[in-house]
Amino acid sequence: MSTFGLKKDQPSSTEQHPTRIIIALDLDAFYVAASRKRDPSLNGLPVAIKQKTICATTSYEARAKGVQKLMRIRDAVAKCPELIFVDGEDLSYFRKISTEIFKIVSSMVRDGLVEKLGMDELFCDVTSMVEDRYNEEIAGICPPVKPFGNVLPQRTKHRLEQKKGDLDEFDPLTRKLFIASNLAQTIRERVAEEVGLTSSAGIATSKCLAKLIGNLHKPNQQTVLAPCDPAFATQDTQELIDPFPIRKVNGFGSVTTARMCEVASSTTGVPENTVTPESMTILVARTLFDHTALSEMFGERIATRLHALLHGIDDEPVIKAPDFPAQISIEDSYFGLPFEKVPEQFVKLGDSLLRRLELELMSHPDPRQESEEEKVRKQEAEAEMVEVPLDIFGNPRSTWLRYPLSLRLTTRQGYTNRISRQTRMPVEIFDISVPRIERAKVLMHSCEALFRAVIQFEGNKGMGIHLINLAAIDLSVHRPNQSIGGFFKQPVQARTPVVESRQIIEEPIPETNQIDMAFLMELPEDVRREVAQEYGIELPTEANQSAGSQYEPLSQSSILSTQSSASTMLCSHCGLSMSSWLQHDHERWPDTGLPHKHKDEDMDDLDWDDEDDDVMSI
DNA sequence: TGGGGTCCT
DNA sequence: AGGACCC
Numbered sequence: 001m002s003t004f005g006l007k008k009d010q011p012s013s014t015e016q017h018p019t020r021i022i023i024a025l026d027l028d029a030f031y032v033a034a035s036r037k038r039d040p041s042l043n044g045l046p047v048a049i050k051q052k053t054i055c056a057t058t059s060y061e062a063r064a065k066g067v068q069k070l071m072r073i074r075d076a077v078a079k080c081p082e083l084i085f086v087d088g089e090d091l092s093y094f095r096k097i098s099t100e101i102f103k104i105v106s107s108m109v110r111d112g113l114v115e116k117l118g119m120d121e122l123f124c125d126v127t128s129m130v131e132d133r134y135n136e137e138i139a140g141i142c143p144p145v146k147p148f149g150n151v152l153p154q155r156t157k158h159r160l161e162q163k164k165g166d167l168d169e170f171d172p173l174t175r176k177l178f179i180a181s182n183l184a185q186t187i188r189e190r191v192a193e194e195v196g197l198t199s200s201a202g203i204a205t206s207k208c209l210a211k212l213i214g215n216l217h218k219p220n221q222q223t224v225l226a227p228c229d230p231a232f233a234t235q236d237t238q239e240l241i242d243p244f245p246i247r248k249v250n251g252f253g254s255v256t257t258a259r260m261c262e263v264a265s266s267t268t269g270v271p272e273n274t275v276t277p278e279s280m281t282i283l284v285a286r287t288l289f290d291h292t293a294l295s296e297m298f299g300e301r302i303a304t305r306l307h308a309l310l311h312g313i314d315d316e317p318v319i320k321a322p323d324f325p326a327q328i329s330i331e332d333s334y335f336g337l338p339f340e341k342v343p344e345q346f347v348k349l350g351d352s353l354l355r356r357l358e359l360e361l362m363s364h365p366d367p368r369q370e371s372e373e374e375k376v377r378k379q380e381a382e383a384e385m386v387e388v389p390l391d392i393f394g395n396p397r398s399t400w401l402r403y404p405l406s407l408r409l410t411t412r413q414g415y416t417n418r419i420s421r422q423t424r425m426p427v428e429i430f431d432i433s434v435p436r437i438e439r440a441k442v443l444m445h446s447c448e449a450l451f452r453a454v455i456q457f458e459g460n461k462g463m464g465i466h467l468i469n470l471a472a473i474d475l476s477v478h479r480p481n482q483s484i485g486g487f488f489k490q491p492v493q494a495r496t497p498v499v500e501s502r503q504i505i506e507e508p509i510p511e512t513n514q515i516d517m518a519f520l521m522e523l524p525e526d527v528r529r530e531v532a533q534e535y536g537i538e539l540p541t542e543a544n545q546s547a548g549s550q551y552e553p554l555s556q557s558s559i560l561s562t563q564s565s566a567s568t569m570l571c572s573h574c575g576l577s578m579s580s581w582l583q584h585d586h587e588r589w590p591d592t593g594l595p596h597k598h599k600d601e602d603m604d605d606l607d608w609d610d611e612d613d614d615v616m617s618i
Numbered sequence: 619t620g621g622g623g624t625c626c627t
Numbered sequence: 628a629g630g631a632c633c634c
Contacts, residue, residue, distance in 0.1 A: 030634090051620040070619055091621065118623070118634030253632050301626085302631090331621055408628095420628060469621090 019173055021180045022318060023124040024202045024210035025105065025187065028219045030120035031057040033197045034097045035086045046080050048073075049088035052333055056088050060219055089332075094119055101195055102321065108187055115207075116321045123207050125318035126183055130176045137168075137175065144168050147178040148185040149201075149222035152213060153236040156228040170228055177203055177226035184222050208250050208314035212241060215248070237312045242283035249282065250316075251302075251309050259297060264288050286310040323373050324402050328356055329471035331410075336464030342451060343444055349470045350443030354429060354436050357404065357472055362432075365396045373401055400430055403479050404472030407443070409450040412467035419458050421450040425472065427482050443470070 027033065031049040036042045046062035048055035055076050058067045065080035076083055088094075098119040105122055106112040115123040136142050144167035151157050156174065163169060167178070184201040192198055201222035202214020213225045225240070227233035246252040246260070257277045265275045268288070289310075294303035308314065330353045332345065363374040391397040403425075410420040426446050429439045447470065 026634095054619045056620060072619075089621075095622095116623090121634065251632075255631065326624075329622070333620070417629080422628085467620095 017315075018127065019205055020125055020127045020318075021130045021176055022204060022207050022210045023126055023180060023184045023187070024204075024207065024214045025122040025124065025184070025199055026201070026211075026214055027101065027120040027191075027197055027199045029057055029059055030098075030197070031088050031094055032059040032086075034094050035088075037097065037196050038093060039086075042084065042086070045084055046082060047084050047086060048076055050085040051088050055085075091119075097195065097197070101191055101197065104191055104194055105187055106321075108190065111320070113318055113320055115318045121211075123210070123318045124187075126180055129183065130179045133179050134172065134176050137179075144175060145178055145182050147181045147224050147226060149181055149224065150217045151181075152216075152223060152225045153227060153240055155232060155236055156226050159228050171230055173205075173230075174226045174228045177205075177224050181222065181224040181226075184224075188220075188222065206314035207316050207318065208309060209237070209241070209312060211250060212244060212248060234312070241312055242281065242286070244282050245278050246280050246282055246285050246310070247277050249309050250314075251305055256298065256302075256306070260285060260289065263293075263297060282310055323371070324361065324475055326475070327408075327471050327473045328353070328360060328404070329408075329469055330356065331467060331469035333467045334465055336414075336466060337468075338464050339455075339460075342465060342468070343448060345468055346444040346447040346451075346470075347437075347440050349468060350447065351436060351440040353443065353470050353472060354439055357429075358398075358432065358436075361402045361404070361475070362398045362400055363396075365391075365398055371401070377401075398432065400479065402475040402477065403430060405474040405476050405480055406472075407446055407450070408469075408471040408473055409447050409454065410467070410469040410471070411451070411454055411465055413458060413461040414463040414466055416461065418467070418469075419454050420469075421453045421457075422473070423450055425480070427480055430479065 032042075032047050035047065035049065042059075044061065045059070046065055046067065047059040048062055048067060049057040050073065053073055055062075055067060055069065055071045055073065057069055058071075058076075062076075062080055062083055065083075067076045067080050067083060071079075073085075098116075102114065102116060102122065105124065106114045109124045109126060110129045113125040117123065133142070137144050146167060147160070151160065159170075167175065170178070180203045184203050188199050188201060198220040200214055200218050200220065202210040202212065202216075203222065203224040203226075204210040204213055205225075209225055213223045217223050225237065227236050229236075241249075247254070247257050252260075254277075257280060261275045261277060261280050264280065264284070265271070265273075268275075289297075289307075291303060291307045294306050297303070298306065330349045332349060334345075337345065363377070364370060389397045389399050405425055406422050407425045408420055408422040410418050412418050423446055426442045428434070428442045431439070
């Protein structure tokens with residue numbers, strides 16, 4: 001029988017925007033798999049990725065012993081005493097592997113139409129790729145393909161078993177989904193070969209369905225949802241997803257689900273707590289709530305989305321991951337960090353943030369690490385006979401590809417909600433000829449000002465700080481100019497790059513780490529060790545220290561105004577002495593930086609050594 | 619319950 | 628600036 005006629009007479013049911021073919025790719029136990037790539041001795045063993053007091057991710061061996069994701073360490077050890085813990089607080093390695101995988105998949109999908117969800121999930125819109133391949137099948141250029149992996153719904157499976165050779169009798173959409181399942185397999189194989197990590201996939205006509213059914217067969221498997229009969233497609237799909245708890249569906253978060261359980265128990269008159277999130281299935285929700293009900297509960301916009309999802313409809317497009325993220329942030333959690341210890345953490349987190357900014361927002365002279373944008377930039381520069389910026393040795397120089405214009409500080413006191421404040425990013429941090437720890441100190445000062453604002457707003461809840469998050473946001477292509485006020489009459493920073501980069505500006509050779517020692521030694525020991533380790537600085541041994549005593553201990557309070565840079569200046573306004581890196585901050589006080597001397601009273605608002613601090617202990 | 623992210627209001 | 632959502 002000819003499918004040609006069918007195809008012409010049936011212009012696919014959704015004419016407004018063509019039916020899409022989506023692949024949802026999910027890496028199996030990603031953190032564990034990446035850790036095993038780094039350390040193969042973990043293979044085959046029960047492993048948990050530890051973050052503070054919880055197991056963020058667990059290996060399948062651990063799950064077999066009942067060690068679930070997000071379980072407390074204590075409970076995990078009780079379930080599985082042999083459990084091996086891998087520290088998962090530093091995400092840099094995971095980020096690297098994640099990027100590798102993203103690049104491979106992007107290169108295999110037309111137009112790089114790949115969306116990232118977290119570090120281990122990808123959505124690919126392969127509609128047009130599959131379309132082309134389907135047309136080749138129709139033209140007889142290549143034979144029709146069987147689906148790869150698990151197939152749903154049952155109706156399609158049965159038909160496959162019955163009519164073995166007659167793939168061309170299936171509906172066009174069904175055949176396209178079959179094709180996509182083979183593409184998904186190819187992608188998974190490539191990732192496994194080149195990176196060494198296994199993954200699972202779901203193939204369907206929307207992100208939501210693809211993800212839902214991808215979860216049905218999990219490690220290292222895939223599932224395609226390919227309704228074979230247009231007359232039953234909607235019904236088959238609905239019956240398939242009806243038993244799922246709504247929590248498994250992408251738009252239903254904990255708040256929405258809880259609210260629906262609440263309303264459900266009050267309207268149906270069933271006793272409380274009998275409608276649990278797990279029992280709130282798509283079927284139950286769909287029977288209980290129509291669009292109007294949802295609209296009253298959540299508002300028109302959200303209601304429309306949720307209502308559609310309950311009916312298996314999801315129009316969310318696959319949005320290609322941008323070259324640069326919208327934000328880059330660093331956070332750490334604490335068991336009630338006393339206020340006076342906060343500045344040290346600002347230095348530590350600020351330093352980490354700077355590292356990440358340099359890694360992710362700058363060009364890298366090593367061509368092996370070169371980003372796509374950078375290659376394009378170089379090609380353009382070449383075409384226009386403009387030289388790429390060179391360093392003092394004539395080698396290609398790292399330059400900023402994006403500049404975060406704003407800095408945001410988010411904190412949490414106890415278990416209350418997060419409080420955040422933002423300010424302009426101090427431009428000094430972009431001057432990489434200055435040692436990073438110096439720039440981290442600039443960030444620290446900005447953070448202190450923001451922290452004061454947070455405290456003034458929130459007051460002291462008497463439990464110390466439980467979370468600090470530093471975020472670089474508002475990424476711009478242009479280097480921000482310095483031009484607020486200007487009574488320091490600083491030369492305006494050279495606008496970066498590309499065009500006027502003919503002349504090589506001789507930048508001062510970066511100062512050695514020696515200059516940071518005084519500052520370093522003044523930090524508490526644990527922080528100092530962490531920072532020093534990051535920089536590869538060898539800390540003096542105790543013997544050294546006592547013998548040399550070259551590092552004069554500074555008073556605690558001087559942390560707020562310390563300066564170890566050689567270039568010191570006095571504010572012409574208030575006469576305060578400070579490192580030249582702080583000029584800009586100082587000038588903009590109280591936005592960031594040091595206060596002017598005549599405004600010292602303002603400092604009283606922030607008492608770092610508040611005796612009333614009732615620090616919560618573990 | 620972590621250490622990240624997104625978008626909407 | 629906060630809140631919902633995602634992993």
